[in-house]
Amino acid sequence: MLIPAGDNRQRYVCDACGMVHYQNPNVVTGCIPEWDDRILLCKRAIEPRFGTWTLPAGFMENGESSMFGAAREAREEANAEVQRLTLFCVFSIPHINQVYTMYRGELHQGEASPGDESLEVMLASEDEVPWNELSFPVIIETLKLYYEDRQAGQFSTHYGEIIKLDQRSIRVEHY
């Protein structure tokens, strides 16, 4: 680790060729597929959090937009086509170097089935959401905002941060 010329941070630099290997946050992109008053959830067939429920989401890939990536994840994880996406929330999670971009979108014809990374899928009404079996804090916070906005009769776009306090607790900030 050393500080390259013109930089102000320690970076991994190859001893042999001098190439700087930057390590930067990743974008995780996903969506809330909507069908009537229901939303699509997927039961994870992969670690971490195998067997818990989540929204379709995954690492954004090079060459795609974050919105296209969100639709791709729904296709891969739930054989679902999601259309007319709009940005719903952005969450920064500094302790794991991730930024989530989550979209709302229409689930085409309400059709979905488990993809390779899912054990099951469900179209959940609000009272069917398995709040105690959701995969990650960011999924819980996204769905809380979603039902708050739906209750209020108006969706807006949100930004928040999920801050790790210690091994067992987090703090959520909304801006």
Added chain:
Amino acid sequence: MLIPAGDNRQRYVCDACGMVHYQNPNVVTGCIPEWDDRILLCKRAIEPRFGTWTLPAGFMENGESSMFGAAREAREEANAEVQRLTLFCVFSIPHINQVYTMYRGELHQGEASPGDESLEVMLASEDEVPWNELSFPVIIETLKLYYEDRQAGQFSTHYGEIIKLDQRSIRVEHY
């Protein structure tokens, strides 16, 4: 390049140790520092686009939130303290594998001066914005949205994509 087990894309994999080197999009985070009816712009002292005008923005670093990173960039590029930030727009730029997160915020006491990466700074009123000397399409689009919202008397949070059509032209999509 090969497709690792359980993956569906070509990745760089080390011949010696098998480590997969994922290449994912980067987040560029920045802000529109506001002071009365003026905004802070910086004249770039670095390539690319040396000598053109931009908003404070740069690559988000590990361990920080995108909002904190936006304030940090204003500090580094313009010795400016920006407070009470709110998310203003997100732009995906697939052909350069970037996602921009841009915030609005209050420029503390209207104070700014050039940092290492800036030749000059200016507090520009709307009719002083050097539209033909802005650094990047994403800066132009961000400022267009900003003045549209200000004209309308209400700011919201926007998502858009900047798509490269050919060597000389782009298309901007708003969702």
